[in-house]
Amino acid sequence: MKVSLEWLRELVDLDQSAEELAETLTRGGIEVENVENLNKGFEKVVIGEIVSLTKHPDADRLLVCAVNVSQEEVTIVTGAQNLLTGDRIPVALVGANLPNDLSIRKSKLRGVVSLGMLCSREELLLDDTIGLDRSADGILILPPTAPIGENFGHYLGLEDSILDLELYPNRPDCLAMVNVAREVASLTRKKPHLPKWAEQNQVLSLPVVTDFRIIIEDQELCWRYAGLVVEDVHIAPSPEWMQRRLKAAGVRPISNIVDITNYVMLEMGQPLHAFDRDKIEGDVHVRPAHPGEKIVTLDGVERTLQTHTLLIADDSQPLGVAGVMGGLYSEVTKDTKRLMIESAHFSSVSIRRTSRRLGLRSEASNRFEKGIDVSGIVAVLGRVCDLLIDLGAGRPVALVDEVRHLPSRRQITLSTQHTSTVLGIELKISEIRQVLEDLNFEYKENNGLFQVEIPTYRSDLEIEEDLMEEVARLIGYDRIPTTLPQGDQTQGRRTPEQEFRRRLRKVLAQSGMDEVLTYTFTRAESDAQWGSAKHQVPLLNPLREELGVMRTSLIPGLLDVAARNVARRNMDVSIFEIGNTYWGEEQPLKNLPREELRVAAVAVGKSERHWLNQPVSYDFYYLKGIMEGLALEFGLKLEFRVAENQSLLHPGRSADLYLQNQCVGFLGEIHPSLEKEWGLERAVIFELELSTLFKWIRHTVRAHSIPRFPAILRDLAVVVTVETSAEAVMAKIRKLGGDLLQQVEIFDVYTGNPIPEDHKSLAFSLRYQSIERTLTDEEVNLLNSRILEGIQQDFGAERRK
């Protein structure tokens, strides 16, 4: 809502500046988004008269002008060629900041001092409705009547300030100037001066229309419809003051009749529409459109209407789309002699649907959508009558008022004590009384209990808490002290699962991976590749098609991030994300989908170069190491098995991850055939589902005692075929080593000379120890050779010498 300060001053005593008023309103709960000073840029622009024009002594193309600006004469150098002595022109004096952001300073042009600038239309951002025709060739030349010395903005009528109100949906009443004035009056304790028609119960005495009826077919959609019949219509432009206020509010002036309806809408909040009475055949019907019914609206567009669309029609055809746009046929033209001016209620839901569907949103439809004051429908027409007569635009002759439903006036009980308790302020009865006085609400009070009569224009006030807010905002939210809740103390702590996630993030970050956050909606195809097309949850109205489905895998989002970084020459990427995937069980969705928390990672490249250490390649073993660290941290027995799905991951460099015999994720290098698609070479990834992990994490640690007897260490190197898995050899060693073998570690893997082709050497370090006694070399040697024999048998291994 754009509020003209000039207009507002007429409706309420006001001694604040625009900025101060904006602050008052904002602190009072009516947010002022912006204050626009219409005179901005014209502050130091005045009207001057050319006293003399002489050629610049040292420049052929320049003129030296003596300009009379009333108090004094100033010298200004100009290059313009369209001036005559005696012309009145806008003069930007030194210090002016023009609308086009040009700052005017004292200057010297070829030795002549210039104390300002003569302005063109372009420099003032004005159109050609201003000034004489000669202005087109250079400086804007004003009519000879323009008063010398007057501020140019003032001359153009641009002194007003416009407050742009950002209204919450609960305050549609402030879409009316009178209610903004009431609000300002309440907040500043000033008196409003409103037209008497702002009182909803004002009676408009006119004869009742006898030659047609209003027929409301669906009273759910239209509670009340009033029509004012006007004769002797004289179409003309509206007066300058009305046009200026309309423009200030962003409404284009058209003609006196249309302007009056718009003016009263802005003033009272009630949208109005004028029909050419002589185009109406028979009765006026308020009815839903028939199937396939068409209407040509005011904008000349023929529109086919859906059946719910509410229409105003006569006996033979539609006259307008109710509350949204009038019809071209019944439009007021310069030949119009008689009018019917409509003031009505239409269901906000119906208007919203229609305006949305037709793509027609207007000041009127906006007000209907937010809800209008049904009680004031006829009083508003009283205001229209006054203006018609004042402007000589027509003679009101009759009125019809079809009422189907009038919302009852609300009474709310407001308790001083309850209000004090809820707000936490000790309030006196007199303070609440003062607030209700300031709001101009009627009330009865007994022992601090107020029976408050709610005016019909405040539809937002429904319950006691609504009035508490009125009290709080009028006495000022600053009055609310700061306290802390008095009840039982509680202990704040994360649930074990929340703690698990937090620790998981910490472990991964401490492993050197950077955390990323990606959109949870993604491209359907990529998600289907890595996740499950069957379970995807598509959005009905995605922002873009490539954000069309909720993800079932974190991998595509991470690959995107990795690829984007590599494309920007951030070549070494090691990232992870912890986030939900979304699994729909049916199409279309009937139940909320399952949200499955996962962790995934992508790594490509290698760690930074360092003078001391070899860079770590971001390969299979890098991510596997991170997962092993994670398993260690949480006491999980994570198993790595040869991957089953071989189409997405490199078959020789991938693993499925198992926990307690349940597959919980995968790890591997992306399949070489996918590298081009993703723009990544040798990227390794993993994805893990977290709920199973959480189920099996170790919550308690039981300490083992440290053995008192010395350990004996033995190394064992064997040569096996390349396919032989190290894990299998280790398992065999463990089995044969029994209780005395405390630990086996693989410390070297080697291929190449002198190891035969297709073979590798595995070197293990074995640690033997007993908790009961000191072991002898002999028994350890025996065990060690037994282990070697076992491996030789099972794997055809040979001892490496």
Add this chain to the structure above:
Amino acid sequence: MDLERVIYLKSEILRIREEALKELRELDSPEALQELKVKVLGKKGSLTALLRQMGSLSAEERPIMGQVVNEVRTRLEQAWEERSEELDAMALQKRLATEQIDITLPGTRVARGHYHPLTQVIEEIEDIFLGMGFQIAEGPEIESDYYNFEALNLPKEHPAREMQDSFYITEEILLRTQTSPVQIRTMEKLHPHLPVKIIAPGKVYRNDDDATHSPMFHQVEGLVVDHGIRMSDLKGILLNFSREMFGESREIRLRPSFFPFTEPSAEVDVSCMLCGGSGCRLCKGTGWIEILGSGMVHPKVLEMGGYNPQEVTGFAFGMGVERIAMLKFGIEDMRLLFDNDLRFLQQF
């Protein structure tokens, strides 16, 4: 026994002593020291050999000579000890002199990853509220219309629904536009237990995309329900929060606002962390920065959650994590937070 022999032995002993002491002064390694010790004092050493010859001495002379030998032995052992310490000290000096490194070279790199700035901020918010006795509650990101709107006093066709452009999945299921549905879910789960004291961080979604809006973003919701909860309690809790989050000297102010699920409602501003309130570019000259929306829980919402609004009251608040992160880290474009450029992320 002849005196001559005694004299000879004695002079031999003294000679050995003098020679050993001389050699001791000249040798310069622990190995040489050990060698000398064996040569003189060892089983086959020169002093031991002399001692062996004492068997031929008379019973009176033997203890006298024994004493001499022992004195010499003690003297030599002491000398060895001293020389050994000298040598150790010399060796240490030499080691220290040769083992100097360039301490300005960088240390062995320990891999260190980074938390996403939004995660950092969420964890910080969580920690502040955990410290004030709040629990952390959660709810689904894909929500029913009922929890996202209706139970929050936003019936179908309520004009306030337009404040939020939603992503729909079906007519009845959508991506939650706010974390507020967690209020209802929590109350349903906890009632009639009191007090309810939770925050609910999480992802929310609105159909918007520009420098200050992201289609996916994060909120932290807060809810307190108990007997006798006052709006001043809301102010107290949020003042504590603001000071922990933005600095001890922060003040807050409440402004009337509108949310369908709170009444009275308040927008909360914190005094500008950049200029302290005198006005600057960050606060657009006002000295205040809007950080969250809040209010007293609407009686209908308490009812929907299973509590009797005649008996209990509550307050609720909701803040945008992106906004707080942008204020905290001086980030100007929200899109950077989801672009995930490593050069950006590795600053945090």
